[in-house]
Amino acid sequence: MTKEDKISIGLLGAGTVGSGVLELLQKNAASIAQKVGKQIQVTRIFVRDLEKYAHLAESYALTTDIDDIVNDPQIDIVVELMGGEEPAKTLMLYALAHKKHVVTANKDVVAKYGRELFDAAEANQVDFLFEASVGGGIPIIRPLKQCLAANEIQEVMGIVNGTTNYMLTRMSQQGMDFADALAEAQAKGYAEADPTADVGGLDAARKIAILSSLAFNSRMPLDKVHVEGIEKISKHDIEYAREFGYCIKLLAIAKREGENGINARVHPVFLPVSHPLAAVNDVFNAIFVRGDAIGEAMFYGRGAGKLPTASAVCADIIDVARDIVHKGASRILCTCFEETKICPIEKVANPYYIRLLVADQPGVLSAIAAAFGAQQVSLRTVVQKQRVGEYAELVLITYAVPDSHMRMAMQTLAVLPAVAEVSNIIRVEDPHFS
Amino acid sequence: MTKEDKISIGLLGAGTVGSGVLELLQKNAASIAQKVGKQIQVTRIFVRDLEKYAHLAESYALTTDIDDIVNDPQIDIVVELMGGEEPAKTLMLYALAHKKHVVTANKDVVAKYGRELFDAAEANQVDFLFEASVGGGIPIIRPLKQCLAANEIQEVMGIVNGTTNYMLTRMSQQGMDFADALAEAQAKGYAEADPTADVGGLDAARKIAILSSLAFNSRMPLDKVHVEGIEKISKHDIEYAREFGYCIKLLAIAKREGENGINARVHPVFLPVSHPLAAVNDVFNAIFVRGDAIGEAMFYGRGAGKLPTASAVCADIIDVARDIVHKGASRILCTCFEETKICPIEKVANPYYIRLLVADQPGVLSAIAAAFGAQQVSLRTVVQKQRVGEYAELVLITYAVPDSHMRMAMQTLAVLPAVAEVSNIIRVEDPHFS
Numbered sequence: 001m002t003k004e005d006k007i008s009i010g011l012l013g014a015g016t017v018g019s020g021v022l023e024l025l026q027k028n029a030a031s032i033a034q035k036v037g038k039q040i041q042v043t044r045i046f047v048r049d050l051e052k053y054a055h056l057a058e059s060y061a062l063t064t065d066i067d068d069i070v071n072d073p074q075i076d077i078v079v080e081l082m083g084g085e086e087p088a089k090t091l092m093l094y095a096l097a098h099k100k101h102v103v104t105a106n107k108d109v110v111a112k113y114g115r116e117l118f119d120a121a122e123a124n125q126v127d128f129l130f131e132a133s134v135g136g137g138i139p140i141i142r143p144l145k146q147c148l149a150a151n152e153i154q155e156v157m158g159i160v161n162g163t164t165n166y167m168l169t170r171m172s173q174q175g176m177d178f179a180d181a182l183a184e185a186q187a188k189g190y191a192e193a194d195p196t197a198d199v200g201g202l203d204a205a206r207k208i209a210i211l212s213s214l215a216f217n218s219r220m221p222l223d224k225v226h227v228e229g230i231e232k233i234s235k236h237d238i239e240y241a242r243e244f245g246y247c248i249k250l251l252a253i254a255k256r257e258g259e260n261g262i263n264a265r266v267h268p269v270f271l272p273v274s275h276p277l278a279a280v281n282d283v284f285n286a287i288f289v290r291g292d293a294i295g296e297a298m299f300y301g302r303g304a305g306k307l308p309t310a311s312a313v314c315a316d317i318i319d320v321a322r323d324i325v326h327k328g329a330s331r332i333l334c335t336c337f338e339e340t341k342i343c344p345i346e347k348v349a350n351p352y353y354i355r356l357l358v359a360d361q362p363g364v365l366s367a368i369a370a371a372f373g374a375q376q377v378s379l380r381t382v383v384q385k386q387r388v389g390e391y392a393e394l395v396l397i398t399y400a401v402p403d404s405h406m407r408m409a410m411q412t413l414a415v416l417p418a419v420a421e422v423s424n425i426i427r428v429e430d431p432h433f434s
Numbered sequence: 435m436t437k438e439d440k441i442s443i444g445l446l447g448a449g450t451v452g453s454g455v456l457e458l459l460q461k462n463a464a465s466i467a468q469k470v471g472k473q474i475q476v477t478r479i480f481v482r483d484l485e486k487y488a489h490l491a492e493s494y495a496l497t498t499d500i501d502d503i504v505n506d507p508q509i510d511i512v513v514e515l516m517g518g519e520e521p522a523k524t525l526m527l528y529a530l531a532h533k534k535h536v537v538t539a540n541k542d543v544v545a546k547y548g549r550e551l552f553d554a555a556e557a558n559q560v561d562f563l564f565e566a567s568v569g570g571g572i573p574i575i576r577p578l579k580q581c582l583a584a585n586e587i588q589e590v591m592g593i594v595n596g597t598t599n600y601m602l603t604r605m606s607q608q609g610m611d612f613a614d615a616l617a618e619a620q621a622k623g624y625a626e627a628d629p630t631a632d633v634g635g636l637d638a639a640r641k642i643a644i645l646s647s648l649a650f651n652s653r654m655p656l657d658k659v660h661v662e663g664i665e666k667i668s669k670h671d672i673e674y675a676r677e678f679g680y681c682i683k684l685l686a687i688a689k690r691e692g693e694n695g696i697n698a699r700v701h702p703v704f705l706p707v708s709h710p711l712a713a714v715n716d717v718f719n720a721i722f723v724r725g726d727a728i729g730e731a732m733f734y735g736r737g738a739g740k741l742p743t744a745s746a747v748c749a750d751i752i753d754v755a756r757d758i759v760h761k762g763a764s765r766i767l768c769t770c771f772e773e774t775k776i777c778p779i780e781k782v783a784n785p786y787y788i789r790l791l792v793a794d795q796p797g798v799l800s801a802i803a804a805a806f807g808a809q810q811v812s813l814r815t816v817v818q819k820q821r822v823g824e825y826a827e828l829v830l831i832t833y834a835v836p837d838s839h840m841r842m843a844m845q846t847l848a849v850l851p852a853v854a855e856v857s858n859i860i861r862v863e864d865p866h867f868s
Contacts, residue, residue: 020727024584024727025584027586027726028584028585028586028726028727031586031651031772032583032584034651034769034771034772035583035651035769035771131581137727137728137729137731138728138731139573139577139580139581139582139731142576142577142580142581143573143576143577143581146573146576146749146752146753147565147573147576147577147746147749148573148745148749149466149469149748149749149752150458150459150462150466150744150745150748150749150751150752151462151745152461152462152465217465217468217469276713276734279710279713291745292461292462292741293454293458293462293571293741293742293744293745293748294571294572294735294736294741294742294745294746295571295735295736295739295741295742296734296735296736297571297572297573297733297734297735297736298732298733298734298735299731299732299733299734300710300730300731300732300733300734301728301729301730301731301732302728302729302730302731305729307726307727307728307729308727308728308729310584310727311582311584311585311725311727311728312581312728314583314584314727315580315581315582315583315584317584318580318583318584319580322766327761332756335468335469337465337468337469338465338468
């Protein structure tokens, strides 16, 4: 076989997703070849430990030297599935510099070094694709770049972390505590031994940085994404949410905030149970998009896992292959041609849910209402819930108020003698009260 | 301006969707130009009545002569938005023969004459795109052709007709009758004066013929799609569905039926309320896809309307424009490279819901059970509901049984003296009982 007949891939990393890609390219080889017009094959695999992947040595040329891959003239596409920032980033830049098309599932690198990688791809006139970096198998990068390209996007809002969605679903459906839900997620392999990046929201932050950059054609640096995790969510919050017609989801949100620019954030929200995202449970992910022409759209599926992620990686491979066959590479590269102002979280307005422990005595409610009123925070609902020891639990829902006002109100509240504890404070994402 | 600087469009038809396309291309002209690398403009519009569209004559060259468009060397793309089979089909073939790229929203023509149009596009090395023909603004054609291209698809199942979904939602949420729901849909402009194509399922059939052809890479002729409408659904059926944990939706379904081939059909179903499609209400559409790698995925949004449909049409225009800029046209044309057998409805197995009026006397139930048993139809649930005059209403749910057996059982049932009426029979689409 000559190069003309086949398209060859150098794979970096043969872990879970890598083995999924090998499996899928083999299983559906015939139909993929017909769609592309050429056969697609992995020829070389870069691994860090030859011993560990000895079982692959029969079918593929294993190497620990990246030069074996980037200097192989037969190889057209480098597929990076090692994860983590380094050496993945350096290897991808090296491959691009050698005029290899690059496909990756690496959200860490795309979120942080997207510009550098796009520039390198453009300079070398090759493709750089990363569909699997957000939402696992769910098509969302390509829809944003192509299918919704005629829209001015107003917001992108997603459940993009399966671990936390699984935990919140279990807490909601089984009345579980946070700790039990986490233990179960770990036992099922949905959460890592160190769950910080998932539970704390960083994983979702990387994904919304990528989605925001695509949706608004303006780069969203990861360190500008406001991040809160689900550590403080208790089953009481979930029960109260339900009483008010909401569920609790960890959402990654990027929105145009008028003249203030674009804001991106990750935090738990009270979401109306009628919202399409409210029905997204367990490890499923979904991304909700609002555009000026399309209106509301949602993309739903498995946000992680060997084969779903491989599905997205292979879609990118097929697209690159079609570009190679039709000699149309680097058709759609960086779309961040704008530099829109970034809106700090302080200026973002939302209604809030607040759960307090207060002294159970006359006058307390009016003191609390006064503290909110002083910061122009209007209360939509105030409900006294159970007694906890000598205190009364109070649940409030406010009308929309900028984050900065709410912070001031909470500071005032914290020093009120009657307030024993601010148990939790969660934003409400409700189109009817925004 | 020379042709090098701009990409010019000849528009066929300036009705609702056409005016949406004009509006959208103007509103978002700047960002579209940046995404494509060239400006995109409509220059000529083919209309059948110059008087009616006189208001457009200031900005566009109106014509009633198609030759003015196909012979204009400045025009790169012909966008057909006239609807209906003729003259749309002839005009598209004529434009393709003149080496114009063609974008259309016309499900009638794509469902019936897809092969002819693809062949013409291929012969002339131009693009033929039709994202708006299914699901309005929802990206589904491109996801099937690109994002899920590495998958062997097992099923595509969708709510693809907004009129009937609106009616069923109203019947379900407000307890409305079919006639009242239809009248309301007509009053709101969701249903046409002659609602036959929507209510009877033909509109959905056209869409599933297109989706099936794409999903299974094998052409599904429209006349092989089994079609039933929602005319016979009563509010009683909806109430009973709810009692059993189901809702009623009009689904368009295409599935691999093992060695029997591929079956495509449109009919109302009992769908578990926990299914992602069950939450798709009002005029919204959604398409649910199951593939061997991605698992379950769903695409949700507005299935009709001026701007949502224009969003999909403009996405196609942008894709063609990118092909023109990068000289990579006809990258993805016909993908029906297989000829998979078509499975007739008779061989498709489903559980069924059956509502009967029977004589309210001893022995009736055993006679009915025997009639089913003779056709190897097992009953999962038998419930006696209200009395209707001298009769009792009986509701049955069967286990999965091939359509042909169910037909035989119903024939036997119809001649049983104790059975006064078979009020309705509806398939159950439940992964747990298939």
